[in-house]
Amino acid sequence: MEYTVQKLGKLAGISTRTLRYYDEIGILKPARINSSGYRIYGKKEVDKLQQILFFRELGVSLDNIKNIVTAPSFDGAAALREHREKLLEKRAQLNSLIANVEKTIAVTEGRMKMSDSEKFAGFKQKMIDENEKKYGNEIRDKFGEEAVDQSNAKLMNMTEEEYNAVTKLEQQVKETFALAFATGDPSGELAQKAADFHKKWITFYWNKYSKEAHAGLAQMYVDDERFKAYYDKDQPGTAEFIRDAIRIYTGVKE
Amino acid sequence: MEYTVQKLGKLAGISTRTLRYYDEIGILKPARINSSGYRIYGKKEVDKLQQILFFRELGVSLDNIKNIVTAPSFDGAAALREHREKLLEKRAQLNSLIANVEKTIAVTEGRMKMSDSEKFAGFKQKMIDENEKKYGNEIRDKFGEEAVDQSNAKLMNMTEEEYNAVTKLEQQVKETFALAFATGDPSGELAQKAADFHKKWITFYWNKYSKEAHAGLAQMYVDDERFKAYYDKDQPGTAEFIRDAIRIYTGVKE
DNA sequence: ATACACCTTAACGTAACGTGAAGGTCAATA
DNA sequence: TATTGACCTTCACGTTACGTTAAGGTGTAT
Numbered sequence: 190m191e192y193t194v195q196k197l198g199k200l201a202g203i204s205t206r207t208l209r210y211y212d213e214i215g216i217l218k219p220a221r222i223n224s225s226g227y228r229i230y231g232k233k234e235v236d237k238l239q240q241i242l243f244f245r246e247l248g249v250s251l252d253n254i255k256n257i258v259t260a261p262s263f264d265g266a267a268a269l270r271e272h273r274e275k276l277l278e279k280r281a282q283l284n285s286l287i288a289n290v291e292k293t294i295a296v297t298e299g300r301m302k303m304s305d306s307e308k309f310a311g312f313k314q315k316m317i318d319e320n321e322k323k324y325g326n327e328i329r330d331k332f333g334e335e336a337v338d339q340s341n342a343k344l345m346n347m348t349e350e351e352y353n354a355v356t357k358l359e360q361q362v363k364e365t366f367a368l369a370f371a372t373g374d375p376s377g378e379l380a381q382k383a384a385d386f387h388k389k390w391i392t393f394y395w396n397k398y399s400k401e402a403h404a405g406l407a408q409m410y411v412d413d414e415r416f417k418a419y420y421d422k423d424q425p426g427t428a429e430f431i432r433d434a435i436r437i438y439t440g441v442k443e
Numbered sequence: 444m445e446y447t448v449q450k451l452g453k454l455a456g457i458s459t460r461t462l463r464y465y466d467e468i469g470i471l472k473p474a475r476i477n478s479s480g481y482r483i484y485g486k487k488e489v490d491k492l493q494q495i496l497f498f499r500e501l502g503v504s505l506d507n508i509k510n511i512v513t514a515p516s517f518d519g520a521a522a523l524r525e526h527r528e529k530l531l532e533k534r535a536q537l538n539s540l541i542a543n544v545e546k547t548i549a550v551t552e553g554r555m556k557m558s559d560s561e562k563f564a565g566f567k568q569k570m571i572d573e574n575e576k577k578y579g580n581e582i583r584d585k586f587g588e589e590a591v592d593q594s595n596a597k598l599m600n601m602t603e604e605e606y607n608a609v610t611k612l613e614q615q616v617k618e619t620f621a622l623a624f625a626t627g628d629p630s631g632e633l634a635q636k637a638a639d640f641h642k643k644w645i646t647f648y649w650n651k652y653s654k655e656a657h658a659g660l661a662q663m664y665v666d667d668e669r670f671k672a673y674y675d676k677d678q679p680g681t682a683e684f685i686r687d688a689i690r691i692y693t694g695v696k697e
Numbered sequence: 698a699t700a701c702a703c704c705t706t707a708a709c710g711t712a713a714c715g716t717g718a719a720g721g722t723c724a725a726t727a
Numbered sequence: 728t729a730t731t732g733a734c735c736t737t738c739a740c741g742t743t744a745c746g747t748t749a750a751g752g753t754g755t756a757t
Contacts, residue, residue: 190676190678194734200672204714210714226735227722227736235676248540251712272544273544273548276537279537280538286502286530458745459704461744468744479705479752479753480705480706481705699756699757701754702754706749708748709746709747710748714742717740718740720735720736721737722733723732725731727728
């Protein structure tokens with residue numbers, strides 16, 4: 190039995206364009222081309238197409254399918270296991286996406302209050318994620334893997350009360366430094382008060398405090414472009430001001 | 444505070460290309476263009492970008508984000524609820540994908556036998572899905588919604604034993620018709636035996652049998668291109684042969 | 698003067714086809 | 728025999744959200 194594109198397409202439930210595309214990318218070539226240039230498929234091609242569509246149903250990319258169905262030595266099972274990992278990852282991402290979307294809906298609808306502990310848990314996780322994504326590498330470079338993991342663990346284990354405290358503290362750090370910046374004096378009372386807030390704030394994340402680490406973090410606010418951009422957002426020069434204030438506060442000279 | 448593309452990009456953690464693209468599609472235009480043609484963003488744009496990225500994180504398409512952040516009257520919450528539905532659908536698909544992949548892995552690894560009841564359940568579901576996708580509309584047109592739903596329900600409620608029986612029967616139908624086709628006589632003994640197998644087979648799916656419906660189904664094998672393609676796969680003309688045999692068997696004349 | 702870090706537009710590439718457009722082939726029909 | 732009409736063919740653009748050169752202008756420090 191021989192098939193033209195349309196016949197084979199109808200048999201398999203796919204379009205003729207798909208068959209031409211499969212020919213184009215070399216995943217399924219017709220058995221022969223007749224004198225008019227028509228693609229003619231035979232029994233072997235039908236079977237191969239079934240295989241292709243089977244894997245396609247499983248969400249495998251055509252590129253991978255090509256390897257699976259053309260190279261007889263190719264380990265299809267291994268490819269599928271790898272594929273499974275990717276799918277699981279996708280699902281995990283999708284789950285967290287859905288959780289975030291639902292959270293947002295709940296908040297906008299006013300069904301959930303800001304102090305709601307469920308939302309709180311979600312926000313902590315999100316905060317960790319964001320921290321990791323934004324600064325993860327730099328912080329890891331500077332303080333080592335272990336310290337970051339411990340910091341995250343600490344954040345995860347915070348109670349809601351502690352979380353509220355640290356959030357408030359963060360706010361105070363920002364505000365006080367903004368006010369201090371206006372004075373222009375990093376050794377002034379306001380700036381030193383801000384540096385103290387800052388110390389208390391990081392103490393929530395770090396399990397041990399040292400003047401050196403504190404001063405090091407402050408220096409990073411200036412050195413790392415992303416930190417700097419963040420702190421300089423409203424007032425350019427804030428990052429340097431913070432570093433100077435903390436240097437004075439800790440007594441650590443560059 | 445004003446920003447060029449790179450500064451804003453670093454602040455927000457995105458590339459300059461992304462900012463230019465957002466300008467291009469009109470989702471985030473710079474506050475102004477300076478004398479050298481540089482894009483200059485202001486505070487308002489920073490805030491808008493934050494919004495955009497927030498929704499982007501939730502997996503909303505830029506097209507939808509555009510509506511959300513540009514039209515002030517646009518109902519963002521409603522858009523999110525719609526988005527949520529899409530995500531849930533995606534997850535459901537992903538789940539069934541993963542289940543199928545795992546099933547396939549298990550089978551290829553020989554961990555699961557063909558008679559395994561878990562796999563059986565999955566296959567039944569897959570069979571229904573495939574039937575629906577391939578022939579659903581045509582069958583619904585001909586026999587009505589209810590009949591199809593009942594047929595599916597019947598399939599779902601089959602025991603494994605029944606399932607094995609129906610699978611075997613299907614095999615017998617195919618083989619016997621193939622042999623009968625070789626004789627060329629639709630009224631011959633073999634063809635009539637095949638028609639009888641076919642009757643028993645469809646009885647597994649239908650909750651009532653009638654000669655007319657049986658003959659009607661047979662006619663559809665010829666009329667519907669996809670059925671025809673399926674039955675003609677190995678031997679062209681098989682669909683007509685089956686119809687003729689069943690017409691004789693049921694005694695229903697066209 | 699030159700180097701270097703910025704900025705610009707333009708255009709291709711990505712995955713897997715859908716959707717025409719323009720033009721040849723084949724069988725049946727008026 | 729000429730003409731439909733249903734096939735077939737090869738381009739080639741559109742889809743999403745950018746990444747990635749390429750070619751060329753701008754700004755500033757040395």
